[in-house]
Amino acid sequence: MLATTNTTTAMLPVLVNVSFAHCTPFPALSTETHALALAYWAPVGLRGVDCVGTFLHEWDANAALLKQISDDPATADAIAKHGMPLSSFRMHAPVAPRQVYCTIGNYRSQLLQAALDADDGPDGPGAAGRRTALLNSVETRRRDGAPYICLKGPACVSGPNDLLPVSRDLKTLDWEVEIGVVIGQSAVGVRAEDALECIAGYCVVNDITLRERVFRQDAPALGTDWLQSKSRPGWLPAGPWMVPAWNIADAQQIRLWLRLNGSMMQDGVASDMIFSISEQIAYLSNFTRLEPGDLICTGTPAGLGTHYGRYLRPGDVLEAGIDGLGSQRLTCIEV
Template structure:
């Protein structure tokens, strides 16, 4: 396993960035002498990504690094894992996987075997292609306070009866981006991580103001509703993020499985679109959409005691336990 970036702590100390192999981790401060900036704080380190990237790549590529992590570091199991990102802004792309939109369309009005299913399928596929040609990504904001660690407890009160999961590829920005083109956008990426965009389905649309559209504050923005990690993989380790496979299990049972090539708008296109309306800054996080298999489809939402495992090829696996509050 090539070294990846983690954010860890032990004995209630302040979290610090480290390089990790599959079994051990060693603080980035060990390599501070080579000129890394912000080596004691993940937020500062990522905001200085443009200056740090080349140095980190050189460290990662050095065969001596893995040996140093194993011999001078500590077992990964001895640390508490925190989110490997500390974004100032979090963006979430909505309805961006063909499989998820198609599944939702077929689940409606009598189900996939009900009357009119073939027509619903054809209409949905046609609308997707029209949107692909003429439309743009649909992106909302999610507060940075939502970001949680990859193994944190997820509070679920009994009144949250439609709390749902969404495994997604998290894209961490490494270079400021304004009006970038889609074909150039991946040069702005620092790395990738697993995220789970926890969403309360019953609050997406307000009963007291249905004409105002989606309420992303009530439905997505509570603290802890974006587990991230376990680590961030630098972009140079990922040959093609659009080929990454995503999956999610609930209590060991498969709920979601998909491939990023199913996105309607690619990662580069999402970055380009955002950069036309806002300035993307180093450390910002983009959650790029989720494949089919939501709780809405399965008729099963999160309850206290549930264990959610979410993983992406090469980006690790997070394990979140739901607890009653």
């Protein structure tokens, strides 16, 4: 089923970005089976209906009208009557961000798993001490620190069902299912208590990362290299759709999961974040200007390839999903 709130099973229209017969992608409203171009509602005042980037950039003008359209029972009937089967379209990323921000090390479970895997392993004599030290450091960071956020190039955004090229020289290509937050209004210096008002919607993202390039061997003193490790084309599958923020009762309570060839690798809940979505937005907005359509990838739970000692290779099928936000399916191919 498509978009639901956290407390209801009612089907609600979602924003998709689709194409067919090699046409230019266009935004549409979709139900479980069909999609209808936003251009259908242009006469009632929606702006930028021919391009998802333009539509999101005009979110301030579009949001109230889109909510009215989505809430209208006649909308589902119009999509079924005048739209086309969703299966007849190619799905593209539901966002076209100007900037992409990725929050690093933001789930307690993932940091704890990494700490336990280190040195003598989770069953070794040093594991208890590492657990205590990690939990103490997380609480200190939570109290006195701030989110750690990097940039990821917008050119790496790809569709939810695209092929993922994996060359043989990429030995440590890893996955990270995350809640993607799409900004709906310009934000500078917002407070955490007001930050949720800046959100247009949410989507599934998978922050593909090459672990061996996170730290440069030729310049170890310079720290992390997010260009080499995160920003190649195709390394941020997004979608399949964007769910408007008003249809998600509490994004901090939703579940994230990822399967590799049918086996569950990640299974977490957003309440495990060290810094909440609203705190991440507030932090970012104090150092940069967030613009409509910008995308924030908010961190990933435990279960990375690093933990399993198993990374992506040609032939793998990677499924990533978030309750209420849909799921994506990537097939890794050799290049």
